[in-house]
Amino acid sequence: MKFRVKDMDIATGDILVAILNEKDAKKLDLHSGDRVLVNYGKKSTVAILDISESKRAVPEGKIGLFEEVLDKLHIKKGAVIDLGFTGKPESVKYIRDKLFGKTLAYTELYRIIDDITNDRLTAVEKTYFVAAGFINGWSTEEVVDMTKAMVETGGQLKFPGVTLDKHCIGGVPGNRTTMIVIPIIASAGFTIPKTSSRAITSPAGTADTMECLARVELPEKRIKEIVRKTKACIVHGGSMNLAPADDKIIEVEHPLSIDAEGQLLASVMAKKYTVSANHVLIDIPLGKTTKAKNKKDANHLRKMFELIGAKLGMNVIVIITDGSQPIGNGVGPLLESEDVMAVLRNDPLAPEDLKEKAIKMAGILLEMTGRYRRREGAKVAREILKSGQALKKMQEIIKAQGRQKKFTLGEYRKPVKSGKKGRVKEIDNEIIAKIARMAGAPHDKGSGLFINKKIGDSVKNGELLYTLYAENKFKLDLAVEFLKKNKGYIIG
């Protein structure tokens, strides 16, 4: 059935919507909420149907399309599309099976991941998938299968020779080692094409932070050129069709701030596999308020990563690091990017903890290549950083990706002071993250907080613990209101 397209000029952010006039819908026996197939040339997508009751929004014979559908199919206003029927995909049955506790086979997981990739599942169906996996858990086999399915349903970036990669499972605010490790490794002559994600539960992901300096949403072709030229990149993986199901799954994890283990493992390993990484270093911060809350959980995750790495033919080393408090001084995209640049510039005020952790990690990666002996890697990494080569490399990467307009720090500020004298005993990562997010991070790049006191520091009554930054008064007030109950610090 042919319909002429009306550009509705409405964007939902993620949901694909098509609108028919009520009369056309009745003729076709379609109802609001139904799944329809929009075919245009060789492209096709599933969309959710809304209804126009009068002819004002959409007259008979026309189909109204939201921006997401127009963009996906590259449809212009006035074009004619062919509307098809489509039942509920078979993968919904497999999701139901998982909800009932069944273990899924590769073909079943592939169908689910493929349908997610191609927008054939609704947000509610995806949510059942995530919730079922989250509560019932995934077997190692299921995770390996899910990883493979994620890789196979997207594009792959092949690079010649030895390719390195790193990943941190997160949970520690300010932990932006990637942006220091990448330029060091590339300076040493190794290929390290880093695709990062945006924040899920944190106030900033590497993609959000890098975006303060350079463009991170780049087409695949451009990224290949950048990596060929500079040996590296720090881009947003979501823009590249690498394991595209992952971001679509994260969309429904976001509302509840959950980060399910199976999804986490598959997501990380798929991203590494698609960039043809041979050596992968994974950082699991351990701390009361990180994702791995105890040694047992951390070791379990380590084993899972190494097991899945081996099954996928990758050399994986997992390090368990100190996650007891934020790393660096800044929390929030812009503030964290300033910490990174201070380290790369060898600024004497640059945060020591961030610098040392980055050197350690770069060192391990260098040793994994086999070119350096044990304990030699960190020395080489330190030398590259000190010499200014890493800064030069970072500038080269920024230039290649496209320099970003300058962001400014949030103009609404609030100094947060200690209510007593003593020594900082604990800092709660989750509370710090929550406060930074309430202030607007990661969406508002200039929002977040700058930390003055770390664990072990002595503080006077009324002395500054950190400064809160927000781009908008409403959000600052919201964060300050929350702060009154919990600043995230224990002073002993």
Added chain:
Amino acid sequence: MKFRVKDMDIATGDILVAILNEKDAKKLDLHSGDRVLVNYGKKSTVAILDISESKRAVPEGKIGLFEEVLDKLHIKKGAVIDLGFTGKPESVKYIRDKLFGKTLAYTELYRIIDDITNDRLTAVEKTYFVAAGFINGWSTEEVVDMTKAMVETGGQLKFPGVTLDKHCIGGVPGNRTTMIVIPIIASAGFTIPKTSSRAITSPAGTADTMECLARVELPEKRIKEIVRKTKACIVHGGSMNLAPADDKIIEVEHPLSIDAEGQLLASVMAKKYTVSANHVLIDIPLGKTTKAKNKKDANHLRKMFELIGAKLGMNVIVIITDGSQPIGNGVGPLLESEDVMAVLRNDPLAPEDLKEKAIKMAGILLEMTGRYRRREGAKVAREILKSGQALKKMQEIIKAQGRQKKFTLGEYRKPVKSGKKGRVKEIDNEIIAKIARMAGAPHDKGSGLFINKKIGDSVKNGELLYTLYAENKFKLDLAVEFLKKNKGYIIG
């Protein structure tokens, strides 16, 4: 912040949507997918924000509202609304807790149910709630609390004196006893205000079936009048603001055809509580392909119903009935309504099984009132049916609710025949339900199937098992395609 309303003339079916121009959204730091508060007079609702990028859909200073928002707040085009901010409701935290396996307290469940009732949770958040409860289960206390919360967040219909009610947990196609029991009980002089739901996983709910005869979506005031006049009603509960959270939960159960125990218990008991029922009869069909698949499950459910009934001060009797095959001949709204009317008319061709089950249930209800002795109830019920009083009462109820336009049987038909000679050993309720649903039931009232052979009947090779009816060729073909693999019959 004030905005003038533009009626977008778009209906989603359930989701409340508001649209701002991109420039206004930026000013307010709002993004697509954000939750906003639309205030109009004393009314207010949460809506999900979409964005208009050019000024074509929604210019600056205006807010585009979808039909669901306009209807809910009774807003007319050109009115001015006040747009407010609203964060994520606290109940999302409790849903997250349940996902992590925590037992929820009354106040937490109340907050969740209240936010669901008032559309403050998104479909994704509601889905996590359902999935978490489904997999982790609910304690008896939680179910009682959820029931109370559902009652308290809606209206209540108080009737003077003894009030009866009945319910079947479903799973058996064609099991439309309600529409026979209600007129019998009302003829006996008792008040029995029946609020039914629409089909969740079945090809027809009582509300869908009754709707073939009379209007079932009626305002509360009208229902009170009808019950005062006729002693009964058979209406859709969803239209009455009785435990309104229930239907909003069912919306997200629907896509995966799940029917979670805790939700089931709370939903049923809340509906009974809100109509001030004193005596409640609950029917649990037991069969390989019903919801209660074995004696143990059925007994567990019975205990839960009786326990929760006792905690809520209701006299509850649970009967476990034969659920081995469909009841009556028709499956699908119109075909089932024809079975019901045949029984009420004392038609010699009326299905015996449906008639006998209805008489048995009406008998128990009559005995529960205390007016009749043990074994006397069924006799009285049979007499009322035979005398034509029940038919007269049903016609009175239909007239009071408003007679419905006549529906016609689907014109696309397919006789389904046995591929061998023998005796019907088993009929699969789930497969029969699935075939009827694929053919269009319950949405297409005239779709479904008419059964010619029941368990124990002998069949010849090529003899008719049932006839499939559909209102639309596409759906008939879909059902026939499925049929080829499984007709739902085992001939031995």
